Amino acid sequence: xxxxxxxxxxxxxxxxxxxxxxxxxxxxxxxxxxxxxxxxxxxxxxxxxxxxxxxxxxxxxxxxxxxxxxxxxxxxxxxxxxxxxxxxxxxxxxxxxxxxxxxxxxxxxxxxxxxxxxxxxxxxxxxxxxxxxxxxxxxxxxxxxxxxxxxxxxxxxxxxxxxxxxxxxxxxxxxxxxxxxxxxxxxxxxxxxxxxxxxxxxxxxxxxxxxxxxxxxxxxxxxxxxxxxxxxxxxxxxxxxxxxxxxxxxxxxxxxxxxxxxxxxxxxxxxxxxxxxxxxxxxxxxxxxxxxxxxxxxxxxxxxxxxxxxxxxxxxxxxxxxxxxxxxxxxxxxxxxxxxxxxxxxxxxxxxxxxxxxxxxxxxxxxxxxxxxxxxxxxxxxxxxxxxxxxxxxxxxxxxxxxxxxxxxxxxxxxx
Amino acid sequence: xxxxxxxxxxxxxxxxxxxxxxxxxxxxxxxxxxxxxxxxxxxxxxxxxxxxxxxxxxxxxxxxxxxxxxxxxxxxxxxxxxxxxxxxxxxxxxxxxxxxxxxxxxxxxxxxxxxxxxxxxxxxxxxxxxxxxxxxxxxxxxxxxxxxxxxxxxxxxxxxxxxxxxxxxxxxxxxxxxxxxxxxxxxxxxxxxxxxxxxxxxxxxxxxxxxxxxxxxxxxxxxxxxxxxxxxxxxxxxxxxxxxxxxxxxxxxxxxxxxxxxxxxxxxxxxxxxxxxxxxxxxxxxxxx
Numbered sequence: 199x200x201x202x203x204x205x206x207x208x209x210x211x212x213x214x215x216x217x218x219x220x221x222x223x224x225x226x227x228x229x230x231x232x233x234x235x236x237x238x239x240x241x242x243x244x245x246x247x248x249x250x251x252x253x254x255x256x257x258x259x260x261x262x263x264x265x266x267x268x269x270x271x272x273x274x275x276x277x278x279x280x281x282x283x284x285x286x287x288x289x290x291x292x293x294x295x296x297x298x299x300x301x302x303x304x305x306x307x308x309x310x311x312x313x314x315x316x317x318x319x320x321x322x323x324x325x326x327x328x329x330x331x332x333x334x335x336x337x338x339x340x341x342x343x344x345x346x347x348x349x350x351x352x353x354x355x356x357x358x359x360x361x362x363x364x365x366x367x368x369x370x371x372x373x374x375x376x377x378x379x380x381x382x383x384x385x386x387x388x389x390x391x392x393x394x395x396x397x398x399x400x401x402x403x404x405x406x407x408x409x410x411x412x413x414x415x416x417x418x419x420x421x422x423x424x425x426x427x428x429x430x431x432x433x434x435x436x437x438x439x440x441x442x443x444x445x446x447x448x449x450x451x452x453x454x455x456x457x458x459x460x461x462x463x464x465x466x467x468x469x470x471x472x473x474x475x476x477x478x479x480x481x482x483x484x485x486x487x488x489x490x491x492x493x494x495x496x497x498x499x500x501x502x503x504x505x506x507x508x509x510x511x512x513x514x515x516x517x518x519x520x521x522x523x524x525x526x527x528x529x530x531x532x533x534x535x536x537x538x539x540x541x542x543x544x545x546x547x548x549x550x551x552x553x554x555x556x557x558x559x560x561x562x563x564x565x566x567x568x569x570x571x572x573x574x575x576x577x578x579x580x581x582x583x584x585x586x587x588x589x590x591x592x593x594x595x596x597x598x599x600x601x602x603x604x605x606x607x608x609x610x611x612x613x614x
Numbered sequence: 615x616x617x618x619x620x621x622x623x624x625x626x627x628x629x630x631x632x633x634x635x636x637x638x639x640x641x642x643x644x645x646x647x648x649x650x651x652x653x654x655x656x657x658x659x660x661x662x663x664x665x666x667x668x669x670x671x672x673x674x675x676x677x678x679x680x681x682x683x684x685x686x687x688x689x690x691x692x693x694x695x696x697x698x699x700x701x702x703x704x705x706x707x708x709x710x711x712x713x714x715x716x717x718x719x720x721x722x723x724x725x726x727x728x729x730x731x732x733x734x735x736x737x738x739x740x741x742x743x744x745x746x747x748x749x750x751x752x753x754x755x756x757x758x759x760x761x762x763x764x765x766x767x768x769x770x771x772x773x774x775x776x777x778x779x780x781x782x783x784x785x786x787x788x789x790x791x792x793x794x795x796x797x798x799x800x801x802x803x804x805x806x807x808x809x810x811x812x813x814x815x816x817x818x819x820x821x822x823x824x825x826x827x828x829x830x831x832x833x834x835x836x837x838x839x840x841x842x843x844x845x846x847x848x849x850x851x852x853x854x855x856x857x858x859x860x861x862x863x864x865x866x867x868x869x870x871x872x873x874x875x876x877x878x879x880x881x882x883x884x885x886x887x888x889x890x891x892x893x894x895x896x897x898x899x900x901x902x903x
Contacts, residue, residue, distance in 0.1 A: 270865045273653040294868065298654030381740065437760040438739045441848050449740065579866050587850035590760055 225509040228282040240529035283502040284510040293570040296332040301497040321535035333495030339461040340489040341395040370434035373456040385457040386446030387439035392459035401485035405569035415603035462558035465531025478554030573610040646874035665875035678859040686834035697781030719779035730843035762852030788822030
């Protein structure tokens with residue numbers, strides 16, 4: 199064998215060993231999330247920025263589906279030992295996983311992280327159960343009231359005041375009366391997030407976030423549901439949105455509905471669909487001004503090795519940093535969770551060029567976290583059927599909410 | 615010696631496959647039905663019959679059983695009668711018959727999710743094709759998927775449309791196996807068309823009918839995908855059939871014990887139905903020796 203060939207083989211072997219050692223040093227974090235399309239692109243950008251800044255960590259992001267899909271798949275993955283290292287979990291439904299010891303207690307990481315002081319109080323609070331921190335917020339939202347300016351103008355409604363239930367109902371009636379022949383309805387049947395918001399706007403809650411008291415049959419909760427059911431009863435909302443909540447949103451985006459109450463995370467999509475015809479207002483303050491905090495945070499699985507948990511925390515801390523949060527806010531319309539996000543150029547540009555994107559930010563002084571005890575998952579799942587029964591006139595609101603409250607209390611007692 | 619065990623060795627992989635993916639899950643479900651577990655906890659405490667008593671005391675279970683029974687009782691006869699009529703018409707070997715058979719069979723091999731998504735739009739109240747067609751005739755909008763009485767029948771219609779082609783193909787095979795000389799003999803005896811059908815065709819295709827009955831009843835009790843995509847069990851539980859309730863209990867509400875108890879009850883119910891069918895109809899089934 200010639201000297202040159204020996205040198206070549208030795209060099210190749212060394213290069214192979216070096217590259218293998220390099221590959222071994224890289225830590226891979228398997229990350230399940232619920233963002234596709236535009237939101238998914240924004241998340242991928244954040245992941246790419248993180249990997250560029252941390253070449254020793256690879257984030258394997260995977261779109262799983264909506265929040266419910268993630269919860270269902272996570273359950274199946276845990277006993278099969280195929281769970282990811284980090285996962286997006288909706289803010290009212292991670293309690294079950296925290297309670298079951300599935301999520302790592304992030305308190306030691308969080309307390310040592312300067313990020314803790316950069317987050318708004320509302321954002322910091324959503325990750326806490328008892329005195330422990332289980333998720334770091336990523337996408338926070340509140341419901342807002344979207345309206346179609348063109349539809350309002352054609353119905354003769356200018357400068358709409360939509361602060362009370364009565365005003366919203368009146369505007370919805372006017373739109374349906376005047377434009378119903380064109381297939382336009384006044385309002386989209388509220389989805390579950392908006393329903394929760396309307397209950398809070400009526401001075402009540404579904405479950406008290408502090409005491410855990412079940413308030414489903416409280417008079418003001420019942421009154422809020424009666425008003426929501428009246429939207430269907432008076433035919434100012436399409437029943438299509440009752441059985442499939444996305445139908446209401448899709449109809450609004452198609453210019454067939456005057457008013458939609460939905461997450462601020464729908465802002466960018468709505469803006470793309472309706473352009474300058476999109477108007478955004480805060481949720482009504484019927485009895486009081488109070489909106490729920492929604493969205494999700496990222497938790498780390500207790501089953502992952504320590505070095506992977508460390509890498510995963512580094513990523514989720516980065517995802518909530520001012521730089522990443524500004525990218526996310528500008529691309530999606532979700533709330534800024536980092537106090538310094540609005541100072542970033544990309545966020546300043548969004549605030550200047552996208553009127554209405556700041557409505558949710560202005561709602562923050564009266565935004566409140568929601569209960570996240572284990573029974574909330576059961577309550578939210580069951581609420582869909584209860585709402586359908588009331589909205590479609592199958593059962594009376596008072597009777598249904600009383601039954602719902604009793605069943606939720608029984609379920610809570612059983613799960614405890 | 616080796617030759618003696620060869621057949622067993624050859625079937626061993628298949629037996630292992632069936633054991634792992636069928637028998638082990640069945641035994642595991644029976645075990646879990648007596649335990650309390652939520653997927654996450656390392657402990658699975660034994661709770662005896664608690665899951666069964668909770669299930670049998672729940673209005674959701676009885677509603678699902680009622681809905682599933684209605685679905686089966688309405689859809690199975692419609693499927694079998696329609697399939698037999700269409701098969702009688704399409705059994706001749708002609709190009710048009712073969713083309714129609716293929717067209718009818720297509721939904722059987724089409725993704726159920728795709729079918730459910732398309733029909734969600736067809737039956738949309740405000741934007742659906744069904745209401746648009748009614749509108750051409752001056753008829754008002756029908757709440758296909760929001761009316762609890764109608765929604766189940768919409769699902770029955772879709773399921774029948776999807777499965778009909780398969781039933782037709784099986785019936786055609788059964789009809790083509792009936793010896794022509796029996797029809798010739800019946801014709802010589804002056805048998806009318808309906809009489810021949812009732813006295814010759816129906817008894818001779820009884821094994822096919824029995825097979826389709828067993829299969830379609832099992833299918834009716836296992837419908838899930840269409841519901842999960844189109845209605846999620848709604849409106850207000852009107853389409854919450856047993857397998858969907860099972861999914862909701864186990865995989866949405868994390869109650870694996872109760873979900874497994876429901877799976878066991880469904881298993882027992884289907885075996886009981888198969889036995890009843892065997893006792894009642896099986897006696898009328900005659901196979902050619």
